[in-house]
Amino acid sequence: MKNPRHLILNDIGELGAIERICRLLPHSGGKIVCSTGDDCAVVRTEPNAKYDLVLTSDAVIEDTHFTSQASPSAIGHKAMARVLSDIAAMGAKPEWALIDLVAPGKMRLQALDKIYAGATRIANRHGLSIVGGDTASGRNLQLHVFAAGTVSRGRAVLRSGATQGDLIFVTGSLGGSSLGKHLHFTPRVKEGLFLNKWATSMIDISDGPASDLRHLITMSKKGALIETTKIPVSMEARMMDDGTTALDHALYDGEDFELLFTVRKDMAVKFLAAWRKNFSLRCTEIGQITPEKGVVRIIDNNRTARHLKKTGYQHFER
């Protein structure tokens, strides 16, 4: 075994790093409703405030989240759409954002303009005001976006709210986002606000459905059983043609930025009727919450249940 003094980030992976950081942070004080472990932190300015604040940050980094082929406006779009998706997953309303730009001094002003055009376009569409930020020179292009939203006090939808028997739903269709959706996706803000009334727990799909479902049941201290035949496999997942099945693309690909959430079983019919009245976007029941803490099982065509692989995109390879 490696000497602990010599361990590096690559030895523990992104999830290991996040766990380690969480342990290092003291979380106390009456002004924090919910901290690390959700899509956003939930905080309260005063005990009688009408609204809670949700706070989130996300980075898009050249060579990690986009290649040099990506258009500047798509980069701005993605940076802003990621935090919008986080806020949507809390059932909250986007309010304000700051952008920290890191860029090489040789970057064209034309590209700068297009980055901010892409960011402001999607921000405006969802009522998010970009109110400031910072700029610094650096080796490669990075956008760090911080955003705050509001939600009625005590009404943020957390990952931890799923209970046994709840049905599991996803919006849209899944897989193959690397063909383009990862840069051009629509954050499910309207849907998230609508789901505030219905969802017992919610997360946005950034690491991949399998991985994000695991985050949700871990926080809810429950298990899940999903059915392969129900998974809404996207056209893109079927087009990937890289030796991996379309179903595996749907289950394990990251950056779909759809919403994964649970609804009480006895509310499901009413919920789906209300959904269809409000949205043309697909919404699919894919399984249900089980009592087996931390276990995600999947039933395939032959009704054989197996454990879902533990995988999904992680920074810092193990």
Add this chain to the structure above:
Amino acid sequence: MKNPRHLILNDIGELGAIERICRLLPHSGGKIVCSTGDDCAVVRTEPNAKYDLVLTSDAVIEDTHFTSQASPSAIGHKAMARVLSDIAAMGAKPEWALIDLVAPGKMRLQALDKIYAGATRIANRHGLSIVGGDTASGRNLQLHVFAAGTVSRGRAVLRSGATQGDLIFVTGSLGGSSLGKHLHFTPRVKEGLFLNKWATSMIDISDGPASDLRHLITMSKKGALIETTKIPVSMEARMMDDGTTALDHALYDGEDFELLFTVRKDMAVKFLAAWRKNFSLRCTEIGQITPEKGVVRIIDNNRTARHLKKTGYQHFER
């Protein structure tokens, strides 16, 4: 003249980039009190809220804000102390922060632990709770910190509030921060909260006193006259021994993170008495606000007035 299509960030410098970005951002909506152009944006969750929120973000980037010689705990300290200094400059109370970490996969976990230890130590000291963040792999170490604070509604101290005749003050002593203070400075949070009652305008000294005073009078649409004999030149500025005078270090060095602010002339005596009752930290009157829009003049030993150089640290060299 260069074809505008070929202009790059280095052609316009950091301030040019910030101006350009500000023009690209639509600023509207009743929930924004004050946006770009101050140390923090000021926003309001609801018309009758007791508190306004102040929002800020800052980055510390390897090779730009620190060298590989800097200790990990000092890097964490600096990242967090910078946003604390921004919040202090608004006369606001620090509340919550998020940290976006970018690091190479080969970074030691020991270093990671020390970065967060440095960050949490200074955050705790000032009542700031680190409630989340993000991690990603990248070529060099970067910390992007987002922070939110609270201030009584309508009571944030802006850069724009200086009026003719107001006296200009600075806390502490100035210059030579590169000898160590830039990594280990104490953000003037307590002082900022105290100054909320007294200051008509305020800014923290990050780019250098000359440059930051210029930001303040620009936002206030006024001028300033300062006196060389009054500048509190630090011991470090005198120790620099690099061909630049100690006074020039005091005027033009960045990253002192002291507060520069204005107080109504008729309140100055009362203010200084109150200051001395509360703080042992030096507080020095260095000049006053004049009506000459955008002009900063300095009077030297011989009572000769000259224009202050336009300089200070800028990302993206021109």
